[in-house]
């Protein structure tokens with residue numbers, strides 16, 4: 001049974017208003033524009049529902065100002081939620097220009113002027129022009145208008161912003177601790193993209209159960225970081241924190257907690273797929289539970305919901321409708337790697353290059369954390385900004401590592417380097433020095449703009465070096481700052497397989513490079529992934545958890561991750577690289 005989607009008169013009015021705006025930006029016939037505006041105004045105050053009128057086959061031309069053309073549009077909007085004309089106009093104009101209309105104080109006339117006079121098409125361009133004082137010089141704008149536009153557009157831009165997982169984690173953890181201290185919450189989980197460990201989140205979604213929801217939500221809106229309370233009811237509330245991130249909170253009864261947690265964890269695509277399974281039984285699944293008619297058959301835990309629709313528990317990181325439902329049905333869900341599976345870390349820096357701590361401090365911290373091994377991989381000399389090591393300095397460090405290894409118990413320091421891959425694919429360190437090391441991490445730190453073919457060849461040639469073990473941050477992307485360089489990752493993954501070397505999943509939250517999909521590709525091709533902290537201080541080992549989150553999104557299991565191996569097995573694998581290279 002199709003559920004009837006409610007289309008309010010205001011929804012139809014909004015489509016007409018937008019058509020009028022877009023026609024006006026385009027400089028269309030004023031009479032036509034006015035017809036849409038008048039119809040929008042009429043609809044926004046009309047008592048009878050046009051949706052009902054359409055369903056009852058009533059004649060829409062009875063309505064004031066509605067001729068055959070607009071009547072047809074209303075029918076189209078009621079049926080589809082939009083209409084062909086609006087979609088066509090959206091395509092003809094610069095794709096982002098309708099965003100400008102959403103800036104308070106900017107009507108279509110002003111947007112058209114900004115477009116005609118200064119070719120402003122996006123919110124970013126508008127903010128830049130306002131900051132540069134270019135708006136106040138346009139007739140009809142003036143300095144006050146410019147200031148108001150700047151403020152409005154900045155507020156808008158910050159709303160559209162996403163936040164890195166590490167920033168979200170800080171806030172989420174503080175908020176959860178604060179809510180727990182209030183003792184009104186029985187269960188608390190941050191759901192949404194955060195729980196699915198996406199590398200960035202749009203907002204935070206918090207799901208709680210409580211017998212005292214009103215007191216709990218009162219405490220929530222009084223959280224110290226709240227800058228603005230956007231809504232505050234008896235079962236839900238939304239706040240904007242001073243960091244610019246929004247938090248949505250919902251409180252349900254314990255009997256609904258699992259269903260609510262599942263619903264608000266998403267992803268939406270996953271939810272839709274699970275709901276379809278429920279519907280196949282004639283059941284209804286929503287945030288309150290799984291229902292057969294009015295009877296709740298599951299919902300207290302997520303596992304109960306999955307079980308009722310015939311599935312084993314599916315980890316949040318897998319819930320993207322990327323095959324997890326089918327894998328669950330077939331009993332082929334991966335057993336995802338966890339932080340405690342990691343036996344050590346293969347990428348760390350010391351004060352010898354650009355790290356903040358000494359070799360000894362890094363070693364002691366790794367020991368304290370129970371690592372079986374830590375690879376010391378400072379930069380090579382080509383990376384001047386990082387005070388990279390030349391062959392002599394590295395030889396000195398290698399001796400120091402030998403001494404420390406004799407002194408320390410329970411942990412083995414591996415001798416390594418994060419060596420620059422030169423433009424021609426050679427490595428920035430003499431072969432004789434590389435041959436003395438346990439691990440050679442190659443990295444691209446320059447010439448990011450080489451054409452795809454050359455960038456790929458550069459990396460493949462580096463992997464051909466018999467000492468090459470591991471490719472650091474394979475695509476070079478920095479979240480929000482720098483795109484990945486152009487490179488053929490599938491060829492690189494396959495070449496790594498051929499050469500017996502490995503790929504890094506760099507755990508720094510600004511990198512998280514490789515992405516989840518590349519992790520999955522590496523797994524499929526049988527290439528082990530090293531989750532490396534790339535620590536530049538003793539605190540950075542904490543970043544490993546973000547790397548593990550990304551690895552889990554990429555379906556990686558313990559066996560797919562290089563640094564889950566005990567020391568002995570690891571050393572064999574690292575040695576095999578060389579043998580594979582030498583045998584070809």
Ligand code: DGT
Nearest residue numbers: 192193201202203205263264265266267268271272
């Ligand atoms: P974000 O915040 O953009 O990083 O991504 P999410 O996944 O956290 O999305 P959000 O905050 O809009 O909504 C949280 C979850 O709520 C989402 O993952 C799934 C669920 N949800 C939201 N809207 C819908 C919907 O229209 N249908 C269904 N089935 N689920 C929805």
Ligand code: CA
Nearest residue numbers: 192193203204
């Ligand atoms: Ca969210």
Ligand code: CA
Nearest residue numbers: 203204205248
């Ligand atoms: Ca949300």
